[in-house]
Amino acid sequence: xxxxxxxxxxxxxxxxxxxxxxxxxxxxxxxxxxxxxxxxxxxxxxxxxxxxxxxxxxxxxxxxxxxxxxxxxxxxxxxxxxxxxxxxxxxxxxxxxxxxxxxxxxxxxxxxxxxxxxxxxxxxxxxxxxxxxxxxxxxxxxxxxxxxxxxxxxx
Amino acid sequence: xxxxxxxxxxxxxxxxxxxxxxxxxxxxxxxxxxxxxxxxxxxxxxxxxxxxxxxxxxxxxxxxxxxxxxxxxxxxxxxxxxxxxxxxxxxxxxxxxxxxxxxxxxxxxxxxxxxxxxxxxxxxxxxxxxxxxxxxxxxxxxxxxxxxxxxxxxxxxxxxxxxxxxxxxxxxxxxxxxxxxxxxxxxxxxxxxxxxxxxxxxxxxxxxxxxxxxx
Numbered sequence: 001x002x003x004x005x006x007x008x009x010x011x012x013x014x015x016x017x018x019x020x021x022x023x024x025x026x027x028x029x030x031x032x033x034x035x036x037x038x039x040x041x042x043x044x045x046x047x048x049x050x051x052x053x054x055x056x057x058x059x060x061x062x063x064x065x066x067x068x069x070x071x072x073x074x075x076x077x078x079x080x081x082x083x084x085x086x087x088x089x090x091x092x093x094x095x096x097x098x099x100x101x102x103x104x105x106x107x108x109x110x111x112x113x114x115x116x117x118x119x120x121x122x123x124x125x126x127x128x129x130x131x132x133x134x135x136x137x138x139x140x141x142x143x144x145x146x147x148x149x150x151x152x153x154x155x
Numbered sequence: 156x157x158x159x160x161x162x163x164x165x166x167x168x169x170x171x172x173x174x175x176x177x178x179x180x181x182x183x184x185x186x187x188x189x190x191x192x193x194x195x196x197x198x199x200x201x202x203x204x205x206x207x208x209x210x211x212x213x214x215x216x217x218x219x220x221x222x223x224x225x226x227x228x229x230x231x232x233x234x235x236x237x238x239x240x241x242x243x244x245x246x247x248x249x250x251x252x253x254x255x256x257x258x259x260x261x262x263x264x265x266x267x268x269x270x271x272x273x274x275x276x277x278x279x280x281x282x283x284x285x286x287x288x289x290x291x292x293x294x295x296x297x298x299x300x301x302x303x304x305x306x307x308x309x310x311x312x313x314x315x316x317x318x319x320x321x322x323x324x325x326x327x328x329x330x331x332x333x334x335x336x337x338x339x340x341x342x343x344x345x346x347x348x349x350x351x352x353x354x355x356x357x358x359x360x361x362x363x364x365x366x367x368x369x370x
Binding site: 028029032033035036040043047066068071072075076079080082087088093095097101139 | 223237240308
């Protein structure tokens with residue numbers, strides 16, 4: 001009877017230990033999952049930055065990124081550039097342009113900051129000075145509108 | 156008219172038919188929850204078509220009214236093409252482990268869902284993300300926690316989501332799964348020209364075959 005009791009005591013002790021180990025492992029797995037989810041979510045936002053701001057990120061945003069994130073961003077934009085070059089003939093197709101369906105060929109834009117000389121297709125240049133307004137080809141302005149240099153004026 | 160040089164079928168499409176194929180592929184890709192078959196022939200022909208149109212434009216007289224109209228047309232086609240390719244990239248990035256797994260386990264004759272360039276992009280995306288997670292977090296973790304299965308962690312596309320479709324070719328006896336426990340599975344016929352709201356999973360093969368158009 002005594003040996004039975006001690007055996008059952010020993011068994012219950014082991015069960016407690018197994019329970020603790022399993023519980024701790026679940027906690028560790030959950031922590032791992034939270035960390036990975038957090039980092040992955042940041043990656044998704046950084047990915048979105050490439051599409052919104054272009055290949056050069058504003059320094060304020062760059063400042064908030066870790067070295068590994070900057071490396072990921074650089075690899076991503078390189079991979080994207082390779083892909084875009086491979087599609088659409090000799091020069092490739094810039095998929096970060098033409099985000100919205102084109103409504104007209106030319107649009108009225110106002111300059112928000114001093115940008116300097118800007119060349120349009122037929123060789124003529126326009127001086128983009130702050131607060132100046134211009135009637136320019138839509139596809140040339142897309143990038144500058146996204147960067148905040150120009151503003152589309154809707155009459 | 157530009158003709159496709161992919162595969163054994165020689166398809167000769169008029170420019171109008173080509174653009175319609177592009178628009179159909181674009182809409183299907185937009186509304187389908189999963190990445191659809193790649194259409195390299197359509198893309199190649201559309202690019203050729205755009206180059207052709209741009210060359211014509213350069214040769215045209217300046218100030219000719221037709222120039223603006225043609226220019227707009229080029230812009231519109233380029234928008235649809237870009238939107239189509241962007242939509243695919245978004246899905247590739249969103250479901251990258253599953254997309255790569257599906258491509259790896261593809262049978263010999265089955266059509267590919269990734270073009271060779273998309274495949275390269277997907278592999279690079281996966282490697283890049285795996286390297287990042289390893290260096291940013293996993294390598295600092297206890298030895299038995301240094302691996303994460305992206306195939307298990309990244310969500311799969313929801314094939315049960317509802318889609319709107321228009322029937323292009325009449326289909327008979329499509330099996331529909333019951334929604335509740337009280338219902339039983341039943342069959343429906345899809346009349347040409349009719350429109351339906353149905354779970355994507357039920358009609359996925361019909362999208363691939365071109366029998367229905369997602370709207």
